[in-house]
Amino acid sequence: MPISVLIVDDHPLFRQGLASILDGEPDIVLAGEAGTGREALACCRSLQPDVVVMDIQMPELDGIEATTLIRRDFPDIRVVVLTTYEGDVHALRAMKAGASGYMLKGQARKDLPDAIRAVYGGERRMAPSVAMAMACHVHDDALTPREIQVLELAATGKTNRLIGTQLGISEATVAAHMKSVLSKMDANDRTHAVVLALERGIIDLRRRGA
Known part of the structure; x- marks a missing residue:
């Protein structure tokens, strides 16, 4: 058959x-x-x-x-x-x-x-x-759910202050999360981190409806 x-x-x-x-x-x-x-x-x-x-x-x-x-x-x-x-x-x-x-x-x-x-x-x-x-990437440190949230909102163009307001956390906490994201992803800046995250499938703006 x-x-x-x-x-x-x-x-x-x-x-x-x-x-x-x-x-x-x-x-x-x-x-x-x-x-x-x-x-x-x-x-x-x-x-x-x-x-x-x-x-x-x-x-x-x-x-x-x-x-x-x-x-x-x-x-x-x-x-x-x-x-x-x-x-x-x-x-x-x-x-x-x-x-x-x-x-x-x-x-x-x-x-x-x-x-x-x-x-x-x-x-x-x-x-x-x-x-x-x-x-x-098998040995990379995985991003936490909160770090992914921060990165998704950064991908839509929001500043740290706006991200903090939306997530209910301080601007300083957002900056700390972003610093961790850059380190884990070996990214030069937040724009580079967003590009890498989209390419790898860590974030998906279409799934969020953005």
Whole structure:
């Protein structure tokens, strides 16, 4: 029997592109498509695919949350997260949610069919650049939840005084948190720290609705 695959992405044209990639593979068959995380759950229930190819950024229920629920309710279904994000934190979140693969959209035409076969066979598959990023940061000190809050608000352009007002802490405390962030991330200044945090997936302004 061919490997049945469910494609989950909120962009119809991208789903169509993925379907065309899989169409030429004799051992892979497209079971269905979904545009949101909630639709993905419903399709897993009705179609019982072998592998789900999952985007991270989607309305209603994002790909990480959907992966967690799919792996909880359908433990035999494998998930390959397909995304534009090379950040190590995004990848770590996906793997903790139960994904077996983490691939980049730009490499889908070349790598996706083999990734599907690999995870179906019980292997794990990760884009080399993402694996390298994870290896580079494996010994980093993690930011605390408060430090992430401060960094997210700094990313929206707020001053230390405004951040302190919003979080209910003093301006000096905000400055202390930011100093810790710069040290942990080896950043030159707050702007550099924000850029690094966005690249790595430590903060996600779209998820905050900013």
